[in-house]
Amino acid sequence: MLVLLLLPAAVSAMDAEVSIYVDGQLVETDGQAALVDDRPYISESFVKQQLGVLSVWDDTNRTLALERDVYHAQFVLNESYVLVDGVVHRMDAPPIVLSNEIYLPAQAFGEILGIKVSWDVVKQGLQFYLPQGDATISGVRTDGWDSIPVIEQDTNPGPTIGQPEPDDDVSSASTASSTGDAVIGSIEVTRDQIIISADGKLEAQLFTLPDPDRLVIDIPYSKIGSILNGQPSQLNGKISSTHPHIRQIRYALFESDPSTIRLVVDLHQQVQYSIVQQDDPNKLVIDVVSEKFQVVLDAGHGGKDPGAITYSKYYEKDFTLPFTMKVYNLLLEEPFITPVLTRSDDTFVELDQRSAIANDIEADLFLSFHGNTYIPSVHGTESYYYDATSKYLAETVHKHVVKATGFRDRNVRQQEYKVLRLADMPAALIEVGYVSNKAQEELLYDEEFQDKVAEAVVDAIKEYLRL
Secondary structure: OHHHHHOOOOOOOOOOOOEEEEOOEEEOOOOOEEEEOOEEEEEHHHHHHOOOOEEEEEOOOOEEEEEEOOEEEEEEOOOOEEEEOOEEEEOOOOOEEEOOEEEEEHHHHHHHOOOEEEEEOOOOEEEEEOOOOOOOOEOOEOOOOOOOOOOOEOOOOOOOOOOOOOOOOHHHOOOOOOOOOEEEEEEEEEOOEEEEEEOOOOOOEEEEEOOOOEEEEEEEOEEEOOEEOOEEOOOOEEEEOOOOOEEEEEEEEEEEOOEEEEEEEEEOOOOEEEEEOOOOOOEEEEEEEOOOEEEEEEEOOEOOEOOOEOOOOOEOHHHHHHHHHHHHHHHHOOOOEEEEEOOOOOOOOOHHHHHHHHHHOOOOEEEEEEEEOOOOOOOOEEEEEOOHHHHHHHHHHHHHHHHHHOOOEEEEEEOOOHHHHOOOOOEEEEEEEEOOOHHHHHHHOOHHHHHHHHHHHHHHHHHHHOO
């Protein structure tokens, strides 16, 4: 198909490698399937060679005619609609050009050509099942298949086919299922719950997968409605999230018989999950929770140990305690962090006891805050760790503190400090600045400056914990 050299390149990169199966058998292919914008695509050459589809390209009208048994369809390059026996059907994505070949949205292709298609979002696997025996056309279904979703028809598509017109009333769009499957109309994350609502009874099977952490929700006898969360839906897509545990939710038709929607919840960390029983059978509510992280905050020195004597003859301990308390109070506002103090007043705590406080509660992190001292001309921020397991923590906190203070970066260093060596969890000691330097001393004892740096420490902790 040399004429494709004259066509504009639609997409030049694939999101991920896709495996192809035909009737359950893995097919050796060379880039004949692609994942583009989270949608599986299949090449024209594959459907001809492996699925027995005849194809004719019309260079003038930029259309690709496909034929298989009693199925006839005409796809238009870069347009989200297809002609089936002269009737216009919408699709969620258009045919495109990849590597000088036409690629078709796989699930729409299968529905229109009477081939059962399923997309495994988790394993990135595309399954094609060829029907056995004769088939008769009825919309886009075949005999022997109970619930192949039918692409919605639009008899007057207009110039923006594939998208609603500006005056469309999407709130009144029909979502009734002709197959008896529950039509899912919303998938939302509210507080620590995933809430799925439909027009029929919902049941689900749940399991988790590691590396990366994911929660998989399979909902049999269901389909995605034409309107999802108040917007026109797609055959497969994703829903973004600002939840500290949930990065996004991806959805797709996993199986056609029975019609099964698979949700893959991409997580920032491992979670505990459970289905919450509801009086409404058309609503599925899933609790997604995680144990709180325990972060031990250590205000250096205290009591009989004043720490360093500052440029203006103050004590270092009079900086470390109020600063640490600011970090502590900010962390109290974080829903997934429990802060713990080694001291909350001007008392003396032995070094081994500070580490023991963290070890006894099996804390997740240990941070000790100090002010440094040397000759008055020396200035800057230094951070310390003891072993390799703590290096990333020290680097993360150091990065944020240096940015917040504007002080000279005196690097992250390895040091055998007792309070770090005895800690059983990632631990770091932060020398925020030099109290022996006049300019830095003034800032370190300033309330607003401490607030700014405390916020930076909290940001660093959340980054490290992936919250």
